[in-house]
Amino acid sequence: MSTETAPAADRVAPPPPAGWEEARSRVHGVGLAAVLPEVTRSxxxxxxxxxxxxxxxxxxLPAFPTSSVDGWAVRGAGPWRVVGQVLAGGTPTPLTEDGTTVEIATGAMVPEGAAGVLRVEESSRTPNGLVAGTLRSVPEWREPGExxxxxxxxxxxxxxxxxxxxxxxxxxxxxxxxxxRQPRAALLVFGDELLTAGPPGAGRVRDALGPAVPAWLRRYGCVVRPSDVVGPVADTLPAHVAALRGALAGADLVCTTGGTMHGPVDHLHPALAALGAGYVVNTVAVRPGFPMLLARLTGADGRARFVAGLPGNPQSAIVALVSLVAPLLAGLAGRPLPALPHATLAEPIPGRGDHTRLALVRLDRAAGIAYPVGHVGSAMLRGLAGADGFAVIRPRTSGEPGDRVPVVPLPLLPGERVG
CATH class of the missing domain: 3.90.105.10 (Molybdopterin biosynthesis moea protein, domain 2)
Incomplete structure (x- = not known):
């Protein structure tokens, strides 16, 4: 890692953290203020x-009376004389004479003058070729505007x-x-200690967020191209400033991983200051994920650009995604702040004092029950891989079995519905 450090006099003590619910509301509001433009798409x-x-x-819908069965469109009392055929896509000749019928296919337009449609399986032919049968009491077609x-x-x-x-x-x-318009997103991975291939070792850890965060962002509806993922960025202030400036040139949202604290090689805060960014949220009273941030800049086109600083610990980074990035993207799309579903805790979940706790849970959606999962340290991803979302344990409380608590769901594929 780089040994470059910021002078002690230049280091700024972090501000008091924002409450988790306050932070969600605040970032959603700035998203709404910067709502993305409308476009026409095929x-x-x-x-x-x-x-x-x-x-x-x-x-x-339907635009015209449509037969819901294969059979016979008939007029008057039977048996009926066959005078034609109508298939789907055709415009039939009106039936003007009682005792007549046309063969009709499912989805075909019912001819004007028809009194009903006789199902083919409930019809028969008389010796002289007429169609016989009894109409059901319920019409076998769909009415216009049904x-x-x-x-x-x-x-x-x-x-x-x-x-x-x-x-x-x-x-x-x-x-x-x-x-x-879908938001364009980019990711900058900070940290000289990160490996981008192979197993971790010799003091270096494998980057798990570079491959994962773009996939999460796509599930929130963002466009992220392979070239929009950059890193590891060198642990120097000039490298951070250059990387941020380059990413912001083409993205509505730039996510960064690591560097959100004020340590000797944490350059995100001074890089944001160098670019003239203003904080929307700077640290959130939530565990895990405390040192997260969202900053705002104005682009050359006059539109707002955003930088979401995600902590370097993998689970903490995902907490930052669901806490700050998801509400921001809802605002940019012109959508209301998503209401959180609730579930009943199956097991106790300890609180985290004055901080909101987001605890990974697996959901039995049919029963509305949340089951805490294991392996949930801020640096762990094993529990996340088997979870459906985070149970919200509010400050100065603990979750007890039987408690109904809010749940922050993990994002699904775009447009996917919860079963």
């Missing part, structure tokens, strides 16, 4: 984006677009959607 390009305006129907009226709002703005939303949009006539 349906094929919208997966994982956020709707910028409500999804409405361009026509009634699913939605023309112009009806189906989904509000702020919904994450997933395959189901894409299919719905296509079904009601949309070729493109107005969505929020």
């Amino acid at each position: 349906l094929a390009e919208t997966d994982g984006h956020i709707l910028a305006e409500p999804l409405t129907t361009r026509t009634a 699913e939605a009226d023309a112009g009806e709002e189906l989904l509000p703005a702020g919904i994450s677009v997933d395959p189901a939303v894409i299919g719905l949009a296509a079904s009601c006539g949309h070729d493109s959607l107005r969505v929020r």
Whole structure:
């Protein structure tokens, strides 16, 4: 590691930490103030984006009466004389004479004048070729507007677009959607002690965050390209300033790992000062993850840019992601601060004094029960790999079996729903 240090007179004592809930609210607010612009994307390009305006129907759904079975569209009393056929995609000739029928396929438009649709499996032919059978009391077709009226709002703005939303949009006539531009994110890995390949040893540890954090950011809807991940960055102030300046040129959000304290080789704070950044949050009263931060700068285009300083310990870094980055990204997408689900603790979870504790848990979602997991030290990732989220144990409390507590879920794939 570099032996370059900051002069003692230049070191600044850290400010009092912000409360965890206060920090979430604060970073969400600055995200909303910098909400990303709206763009138009083809349906094929919208997966994982956020709707910028409500999804409405361009026509009634269905747009015309549609047969729900294969069979016979009939007029008048039977038996019926066959006068034609209508397949899906065709426009049928009206039935104008009682006692007549047309063969009809599932999904085909029901001809004007039809009184009902007779299922093919419930029909028969008379010796002279007429169709016979008894209609069911319930019509075997879908009425226009049965699913939605023309112009009806189906989904509000702020919904994450997933395959189901894409299919719905296509079904009601949309070729493109107005969505929020996805945030571009970058990652800077700090620490000369880190290895980027092979097993750890001889005083050096393997970088676990460089490969993992971009994947977490993508699950929050960010665009992260391989070239947006840089590191390890040398433990010098000029290297930190240059790396941050380069990343901020193309990213809305730059995450960094390590260097969030005020030690002799922690250069993040002086680098932010050199770039003219202002703190939104500087340290949070949460364990693990205490030395986290979010700073804001103004880019050459006048838009806000953000730097999220994640601690170097891997689990602490993920706590910083769910605590600061997730609320910020919700704001940038124009979405409300996500409400936290609750679960019942199956086992006790000790508190952390005046700090909020985020404790890794596995969820039985059907039963609404949270089970604490093991291997949860701030430098450990084994427990995280088997967890669904973090139980929130508020300051000056402990979690007891049977307590209902908030849970911060780990992010899913863009658009993925919890079962």
